[in-house]
Amino acid sequence: MALLFGWRFSFFSQGVKMSERPSKILIQGGRIIDPAHGRDGIGDLLIENGVIRENFPPAEKGESNGSENAKREMHRIDAKGMIVVPGLIDLHTHIREPGFEYKETVATATAAAAAGGFTTICCMPNTNPVNDNQSVTELILEKARTEGVVHVLPIGAITKGSRGEELAEMGELVTAGCVAISDDGLPVMNSEVMRRAMEYAKIFDVPIIDHCEDLNLTGDGVIFEGSVSTSLGLKGIPAASETVMVARDIALAELTGGRIHLAHISTAGSVRLIREAKRRGIPVTAETCPHYLVLTDERVMGFDANAKMKPPLATGQDLEEVRAGLADGTIDAIATDHAPHAPDEKNREIDHAPFGIIGLETALSISLSLVEEGILSLPDLIGKMTVQPARILGKKMGQLGPGDIADVTIIDPNVEWHVSVSDIKSKSKNSPFLGWNMKGRARTVIVAGKIIENKWT
Numbered sequence: 370m371a372l373l374f375g376w377r378f379s380f381f382s383q384g385v386k387m388s389e390r391p392s393k394i395l396i397q398g399g400r401i402i403d404p405a406h407g408r409d410g411i412g413d414l415l416i417e418n419g420v421i422r423e424n425f426p427p428a429e430k431g432e433s434n435g436s437e438n439a440k441r442e443m444h445r446i447d448a449k450g451m452i453v454v455p456g457l458i459d460l461h462t463h464i465r466e467p468g469f470e471y472k473e474t475v476a477t478a479t480a481a482a483a484a485g486g487f488t489t490i491c492c493m494p495n496t497n498p499v500n501d502n503q504s505v506t507e508l509i510l511e512k513a514r515t516e517g518v519v520h521v522l523p524i525g526a527i528t529k530g531s532r533g534e535e536l537a538e539m540g541e542l543v544t545a546g547c548v549a550i551s552d553d554g555l556p557v558m559n560s561e562v563m564r565r566a567m568e569y570a571k572i573f574d575v576p577i578i579d580h581c582e583d584l585n586l587t588g589d590g591v592i593f594e595g596s597v598s599t600s601l602g603l604k605g606i607p608a609a610s611e612t613v614m615v616a617r618d619i620a621l622a623e624l625t626g627g628r629i630h631l632a633h634i635s636t637a638g639s640v641r642l643i644r645e646a647k648r649r650g651i652p653v654t655a656e657t658c659p660h661y662l663v664l665t666d667e668r669v670m671g672f673d674a675n676a677k678m679k680p681p682l683a684t685g686q687d688l689e690e691v692r693a694g695l696a697d698g699t700i701d702a703i704a705t706d707h708a709p710h711a712p713d714e715k716n717r718e719i720d721h722a723p724f725g726i727i728g729l730e731t732a733l734s735i736s737l738s739l740v741e742e743g744i745l746s747l748p749d750l751i752g753k754m755t756v757q758p759a760r761i762l763g764k765k766m767g768q769l770g771p772g773d774i775a776d777v778t779i780i781d782p783n784v785e786w787h788v789s790v791s792d793i794k795s796k797s798k799n800s801p802f803l804g805w806n807m808k809g810r811a812r813t814v815i816v817a818g819k820i821i822e823n824k825w826t
């Protein structure tokens with residue numbers, strides 16, 4: 370199946386089958402960045418039976434001890450000049466299976482994730498049927514086990530059918546394996562329903578991932594409301610559509626003490642509200658997406674539907690404030706909001722095309738450009754794509770300590786590449802970055818000790 374998408378697995382050890390993994394892997398001479406342990410330095414990383422055994426300085430090398438036999442069993446990866454980090458974790462992927470397999474499947478989404486350096490993706494529940502009960506969660510997990518190449522963590526719906534009316538059985542969803550609860554794609558417009566959801570989420574100790582949008586303010590808006598929407602004659606979505614819901618849900622988090630995670634933050638007003646809420650100790654976390662860090666509503670000037678998403682690309686001032694929020698810790702994580710749509714859907718006129726863009730394969734390179742620009746340090750950036758998402762979920766992941774699961778990403782920071790349709794592993798190609806030149810890419814991902822070598826043209 371993987372070969373169908375031009376995807377190639379490569380195991381250096383002779384005779385290793387795809388479903389197997391070398392018992393020992395030594396990643397040698399890379400710059401290891403492990404934000405959870407405050408580590409950043411050149412060294413080796415030893416993996417044994419799918420878990421991290423040790424990360425140690427080059428002087429020890431691990432080669433002096435052990436028999437000749439043991440040395441032969443060791444699978445070595447030369448990582449000189451590379452950056453070795455915990456496997457990236459995406460809090461926000463729309464896999465589209467079940468129900469919309471023509472846009473994306475578990476197989477293609479996880480292949481795209483691996484190509485982008487992600488070893489874990491959390492999938493939003495707006496499938497068909499909606500993931501609002503145990504049987505859908507189990508179906509996704511089974512698909513992930515049999516067809517996925519990276520870890521898939523399902524997110525269950527807040528309300529039945531994500532209709533915003535009646536709460537789904539949260540306990541059942543969490544027991545079945547959901548790691549968070551969200552109606553993403555849609556907000557929960559009824560504040561009383563949202564309050565009760567937060568109270569339940571507290572009992573089950575899962576975060577609510579909040580798609581902040583006031584549907585009445587959005588109306589039939591297409592792009593951000595401002596000078597660009599006026600000049601193009603397109604209906605606008607005001608910044609307040611996001612910020613009023615951010616304000617409401619901060620108030621509800623304060624009322625209930627429930628953990629709330631605010632998805633895809635895009636406006637200056639939201640960043641200010643979150644900063645103030647954190648200062649007051651309210652249990653709120655937030656993510657933004659790479660596109661809000663490098664694109665503004667000017668990108669829509671050519672009526673390109675690949676620049677249409679929710680929330681919409683906003684102004685340069687918003688972009689600057691989102692960057693500042695990322696740098697000062699107001700925004701905890703970078704997530705992709707990977708939202709595949711088929712070409713015939715996105716090729717419609719911009720007012721009729723669906724909202725959303727893909728992002729798994731470009732997120733790392735775009736984020737690395739922020740380091741080049743001096744917006745944040747490389748360890749900070751890696752933290753926002755590894756241990757921070759893990760902490761938001763309350764999971765011990767995204768770190769490279771002894772005993773941790775061997776999810777590792779090896780980044781080539783200098784490789785230059787061009788975003789092209791033929792290169793994209795995702796089933797859908799709706800990226801606003803098509804044609805861009807990028808720098809830095811994940812060369813290898815290791816998923817629980819299984820090596821996936823990314824081959825690109």
Ligand SMILES: [Zn+2]
Pocket residue numbers: 553554555580632633679
């Ligand atoms: Zn959303």
